[in-house]
Amino acid sequence: MARIEFSDGNSVVIIGSGAGGGTLAHELTRRGIKVVLLEAGKRQSRRTFSQIPGEAFLQLTWLDTRTQSGNWGVARDFPTLPVWHCKTVGGTTVHWTASAPRLQPWELRAKTTYGQLGDTSLIDWPISYRELEKYYEAAESRLGVTRRNGIPGLPASNNFKVMYAGAKKLGYKQVHTGHMAINPQPNDGRDSCIQQGFCVQGCKTGAKWSTLYTDIPRAEETGNLDLRVECTATRIEHGADGRINAVIYRDGEGKEQRQKARLVCVAGNAVETARLLLLSDSARFPQGLANSSGQVGRNYCHQITGFVWGIFDKPVYSWRGATLAGVVEDEAINNPRRGFVGGYRIELVTLDLPTLPLVGLPYGWGRDFASIMENYRNMAGLFINGEDMPRSDNRITLNSEVKDAFGLPVANVHVDEHANDQAMRKHAQGQMSRMYEAIGARRVVTGPTPPATHNLCTARMSADPRDGVSNAWGQAHDVKNLFISDGSALSTPGAANPTLTIVALTLRQAEYISQQMAAGNI
Amino acid sequence: MDEPIPLHRREFLKTTTGLLTGLVVAGSPLALIAPGRAWAVDMTTLTSSEAATLMAVARTLMPHDKLEDAAYALVIQAIDGEASRDENLRRMIKAGVAGLGAGFAKSAESDRVAALKKIESSEFFQTMRLKTAQILYATPMAYAHFGYEGEAYSKGGYLLRGFNNLRWLPEVPLEDSGPMPAEE
Numbered sequence A: 001m002a003r004i005e006f007s008d009g010n011s012v013v014i015i016g017s018g019a020g021g022g023t024l025a026h027e028l029t030r031r032g033i034k035v036v037l038l039e040a041g042k043r044q045s046r047r048t049f050s051q052i053p054g055e056a057f058l059q060l061t062w063l064d065t066r067t068q069s070g071n072w073g074v075a076r077d078f079p080t081l082p083v084w085h086c087k088t089v090g091g092t093t094v095h096w097t098a099s100a101p102r103l104q105p106w107e108l109r110a111k112t113t114y115g116q117l118g119d120t121s122l123i124d125w126p127i128s129y130r131e132l133e134k135y136y137e138a139a140e141s142r143l144g145v146t147r148r149n150g151i152p153g154l155p156a157s158n159n160f161k162v163m164y165a166g167a168k169k170l171g172y173k174q175v176h177t178g179h180m181a182i183n184p185q186p187n188d189g190r191d192s193c194i195q196q197g198f199c200v201q202g203c204k205t206g207a208k209w210s211t212l213y214t215d216i217p218r219a220e221e222t223g224n225l226d227l228r229v230e231c232t233a234t235r236i237e238h239g240a241d242g243r244i245n246a247v248i249y250r251d252g253e254g255k256e257q258r259q260k261a262r263l264v265c266v267a268g269n270a271v272e273t274a275r276l277l278l279l280s281d282s283a284r285f286p287q288g289l290a291n292s293s294g295q296v297g298r299n300y301c302h303q304i305t306g307f308v309w310g311i312f313d314k315p316v317y318s319w320r321g322a323t324l325a326g327v328v329e330d331e332a333i334n335n336p337r338r339g340f341v342g343g344y345r346i347e348l349v350t351l352d353l354p355t356l357p358l359v360g361l362p363y364g365w366g367r368d369f370a371s372i373m374e375n376y377r378n379m380a381g382l383f384i385n386g387e388d389m390p391r392s393d394n395r396i397t398l399n400s401e402v403k404d405a406f407g408l409p410v411a412n413v414h415v416d417e418h419a420n421d422q423a424m425r426k427h428a429q430g431q432m433s434r435m436y437e438a439i440g441a442r443r444v445v446t447g448p449t450p451p452a453t454h455n456l457c458t459a460r461m462s463a464d465p466r467d468g469v470s471n472a473w474g475q476a477h478d479v480k481n482l483f484i485s486d487g488s489a490l491s492t493p494g495a496a497n498p499t500l501t502i503v504a505l506t507l508r509q510a511e512y513i514s515q516q517m518a519a520g521n522i
Numbered sequence B: 001m002d003e004p005i006p007l008h009r010r011e012f013l014k015t016t017t018g019l020l021t022g023l024v025v026a027g028s029p030l031a032l033i034a035p036g037r038a039w040a041v042d043m044t045t046l047t048s049s050e051a052a053t054l055m056a057v058a059r060t061l062m063p064h065d066k067l068e069d070a071a072y073a074l075v076i077q078a079i080d081g082e083a084s085r086d087e088n089l090r091r092m093i094k095a096g097v098a099g100l101g102a103g104f105a106k107s108a109e110s111d112r113v114a115a116l117k118k119i120e121s122s123e124f125f126q127t128m129r130l131k132t133a134q135i136l137y138a139t140p141m142a143y144a145h146f147g148y149e150g151e152a153y154s155k156g157g158y159l160l161r162g163f164n165n166l167r168w169l170p171e172v173p174l175e176d177s178g179p180m181p182a183e184e
């Protein structure tokens, strides 16, 4: 591992080591570029992952305070936890359940496709699906995604058998165990999946892809990576010429440090990425760094999510098996006759016993609540993953009334749902209920929208600098040597779980950065 | 007679202010360690009668008749522990208990439900609901009661232990599923 001097102004500083940051660190270091990788969380390993759900949550989750507002259900059901992501080396790829589908071509033309819809801030992506395709292919082979590149699917779990039978009764055609970044066979130095269902607690076999045990150690092996754990970036600085020249951060002891930089890539997950830019205001950028458009933090998207539980007469044992390994893709289409634009995916889901009442059924009490829990053995689960509509006022702002441990304003997350979001959720819940009823469910229970796990679009790529924060490579419109390297850069969310797209965009960005550096442009 | 098994590590240097006790029931995970014995949970800030009221609150909120008292006692132990470190919580819990009145624990379920309904929006109720949900379902007794098998890494996962043993629905064709991993 490299040691890069604080005064070394030739290094690249990456903030955050998750899907975006971890991948980018590897891609740049393997090309011989020196990288300082700042990660606010601690480093765990397959050995140290706790197998007690409550403990694992505390070990991995970002729990620093945030506030929220707006009419979304999360504000009511999870008042203290608007969003859910990790604070640990590897970021949320330690927590994720590894569903890795692609966006569809029309989803990258969201404004053109859904443009007739009012009250949105939709744009088209500044890149086409054709340009993205080869990076999707590279990302899929990197992550070892199932049903791609000759890798077989995962075997069907009990929970999936229930989903499959219900989906087929309804006439759905595209139903399978998913495009998962989980090894059905050993691959790339990682073991195969043993179907233990602790994907969210950290996968002890490494069957599930995470930058923690792929890209990050590989970046370290190049000798070009200086990974600094428990180091939280608090401000990005620029010189008189407007170019970024340093990152201020707090180290593990709370001491302030200043790392000089040739360029900076922000990959702190969409809420923290926007917050950090807003915290980095200056005389030149009074609204926040790279925010002359006023778009930083706006257009926040989180995808339409939610649980549906089916209770049957016979046991399902849904907790046995990979958490999310199953999908119905037939509804991932744009068919406004359903009463909404955009598509959704029906995905398999299960929750461990301690987590179910906290995340999957966070309301209710008494005999009715208990009777649902009593059926834990006989319960099957489904999850909605759909496209939500961007709105200018759904946004991340600084809440100067509430301060973090360093005395800095925390992020406020504001979401007012679009009528399209609500219509889509209702349709999805209806279809999922019908799937279970068609095969004899005794009862169907619709659960809540969980804290947002897919945080997107808060520094989005746009062709027109007035519509977004970054260009087609995630490079800030306002500042040439500042890059957005995480889910914040997506122009619109689409219906696909976002991580594969984040990795694909990062691979493309890494190529661009190294070319631009070599050409002396940045 | 044996000493009752303490369900939780006692906090030394703290005086016991109250106690919850019960008998280990047959089939309980506790029976593996100490069949036929009594269990006890020390309180460090609540009185025995306050603890008994909270037990009744927890049982009314999440009533699983066949789930043994020891599981609910662990909920109360955790609340007591937190309350002994957090003065505001302590005051709030004690006031909540007092508000329910001395007869709460002994009253009929329908009366307990009615009493709790009236305070559903209070901080006391919300705290009790959340703490009960957080702790009850994470106890070994709840794992046993609900049939949840928990951590499986140490046993090789569920791959060969029933992840696909459901037989009351048709099997999934191979093209929509996938092969079992090859034996090493």
Ligand SMILES: Cc1cc2nc3c(=O)[nH]c(=O)nc-3n(C[C@H](O)[C@H](O)[C@H](O)COP(=O)(O)OP(=O)(O)OC[C@H]3O[C@@H](n4cnc5c(N)ncnc54)[C@H](O)[C@@H]3O)c2cc1C
Pocket: A015, A016, A017, A018, A019, A020, A021, A038, A039, A040, A041, A062, A084, A085, A086, A087, A088, A089, A090, A091, A092, A093, A095, A096, A097, A098, A099, A100, A200, A231, A232, A233, A234, A267, A268, A269, A270, A272, A273, A276, A324, A453, A454, A455, A485, A486, A487, A488, A496, A497, A498, A499, A500, A502
């Ligand atoms: C339970 C769960 C299940 C999920 N399942 C799926 C799935 O099946 N499929 C899918 O596609 N996606 C899934 N996701 C979402 C997926 O994990 C994210 O899309 C992805 O990890 C986001 O990548 P990122 O690079 O934007 O941020 P992250 O991976 O979250 O990484 C951000 C990192 O930056 C660090 N950081 C933030 N601010 C700072 C700072 N100021 N200084 C230093 N470090 C900082 C954080 O600590 C964190 O480690 C899931 C998420 C959760 C929570």
Ligand code: SF4
Pocket: A182, A192, A193, A194, A195, A196, A197, A198, A199, A200, A202, A203, A204, A205, A206, A207, A208, A321, A322, A323, B157
């Ligand atoms: S189910 Fe598979 S992917 Fe998930 S934690 Fe277990 S081994 Fe890892």
